Amino acid sequence: MQNTVIDQRVQLFIETCRRHHLKITPQRVAIYRVLIQSKQHPTADRVFRAVKKEFPNISFDTVNRTLLTFAGIGVVDVVETFGGPKRFDPDITDHHHLHCMACGRIIDFAYEGYARLEVPKTIASTFKVISRRVVLKGLCDACSPKQ
Amino acid sequence: MQNTVIDQRVQLFIETCRRHHLKITPQRVAIYRVLIQSKQHPTADRVFRAVKKEFPNISFDTVNRTLLTFAGIGVVDVVETFGGPKRFDPDITDHHHLHCMACGRIIDFAYEGYARLEVPKTIASTFKVISRRVVLKGLCDACSPKQ
DNA sequence: TCTTAAATAGGATTAATTCTTATTTGTCAA
DNA sequence: TTGACAAATAAGAATTAATCCTATTTAAGA
Incomplete structure (x- = not known):
């Protein structure tokens, strides 16, 4: 930067x-x-x-x-985690996360396909939504088994 | 049940x-x-x-x-959390989560609008996706300030 | 039934976080 | 610019969450 x-x-x-x-x-x-x-x-x-x-x-x-x-x-x-110590994100703009289950790396990504994750009406009426994020779990490049 | x-x-x-x-x-x-x-x-x-x-x-x-x-x-x-002890979910079918930031309650919801959260190509090529979930943060009914 | 590796109980240890208290320091008002 | 004071800090103690260690027990296959 x-x-x-x-x-x-x-x-x-x-x-x-x-x-x-x-x-x-x-x-x-x-x-x-x-x-x-x-x-x-x-x-x-x-x-x-x-x-x-x-x-x-x-x-x-x-x-x-x-x-x-x-x-x-x-x-x-x-940041959302699956146990372990809290992790902090200085990027407070809308974005999404990949979590590598092997190394624990969290990778930011933006995707306009998720741009308006509209909230179902039944939810919106009983829950005040403050933020929305897609969380993908998987294996990053470095951790994927190579063939 | x-x-x-x-x-x-x-x-x-x-x-x-x-x-x-x-x-x-x-x-x-x-x-x-x-x-x-x-x-x-x-x-x-x-x-x-x-x-x-x-x-x-x-x-x-x-x-x-x-x-x-x-x-x-x-x-x-x-389950994804924002710190604190691990939490477990016996429902392993596809669904999404609301997190109440006030009481910590996690509420399951299903929504066919999210059914095919397609993964952007640039991601799919470098990251093996195992699961996908929409995580909404906000305030549940009980914790929303009443007027 | 016998054997054996896997699983358990209980306590000890480590990791993560929060609390306590004495001291220091920004900030605001004079 | 200075002084007062609430807020913030450092250091260590305490708490909470998770994991490890070891002797004992037990499920499951032979």
């Missing part, structure tokens, strides 16, 4: 924090920077270890709590 | 176990019976507490290990 793009996203992030009366701390900015540059839907521990390079005595709890705070104001998403 | 339906499903379950050379233990049958009668996508702990009524000294580990074994042979599914 380009530096200018990163700075733009950080700027938007800071504005979102202000709107929610969250203090702009260097830790929060560093955590957000790590997040938006990560491709792998990282766990809190992965983010922690990456941020630790810049802030050697940041605590795990700060990273974890911050990620949950970010999720609370909608700047990151907690 | 009717007793005859339960017995039929248990019979199929037993046959599946035999096909996979798994021993038919009373614990496994009891765990399976609890599962197919549960509507709430229970955690291992919930299953444990339910089975404990019948087997007062079954161990949590047995229940948990058994559930994972069942998932391995495909008689139950591990």
Whole structure:
């Protein structure tokens, strides 16, 4: 990702924090920077270890709590998983996920064929839908048995 | 669920176990019976507490290990979650999920509009799809703010 | 019935997450 | 610019979820 793009996203992030009366701390900015540059839907521990390079005595709890705070104001998403530690997604635009059952990799994809996954009327009347996503389970290229 | 339906499903379950050379233990049958009668996508702990009524000294580990074994042979599914303990689904037919973000309830629904969630070609060529599901996040009836 | 590998119970261990408390630090108002 | 204060942090303790270890038991095939 380009530096200018990163700075733009950080700027938007800071504005979102202000709107929610969250203090702009260097830790929060560093955590957000790590997040938006990560491709792998990282766990809190992965983010922690990456941020630790810049802030050697940041605590795990700060990273974890911050990620949950970010999720609370909608700047990151907690990704659906099938057990194991929580994983975070800095891409909050509409997209879908492939889960490799072998290596655990989660791969983003967009597909206009799913663009309007309309919700059945019987559901829409009793359930307020906030987000919708197609989740595919399977085997990624690297994990598929080669013949 | 009717007793005859339960017995039929248990019979199929037993046959599946035999096909996979798994021993038919009373614990496994009891765990399976609890599962197919549960509507709430229970955690291992919930299953444990339910089975404990019948087997007062079954161990949590047995229940948990058994559930994972069942998932391995495909008689139950591990459901997608957003953190927290694993949850299990005895319904292995194609269906979709609503997740209430407030109470954590997971609601099954079927919808023929999603019946053929075709996979984009670019994905299908690099990823072997095993299952597909629409995951909706939102608020269930009980948790929606009333006006 | 006998043998044996698989499964279980129970407790210990590890992993993931959250809580507690003393200290520090952004932010807002003066 | 400074001071006050609520919010945020660091560090470690505590909790919850999951897994491992080992001695014992048991289902299933010979």
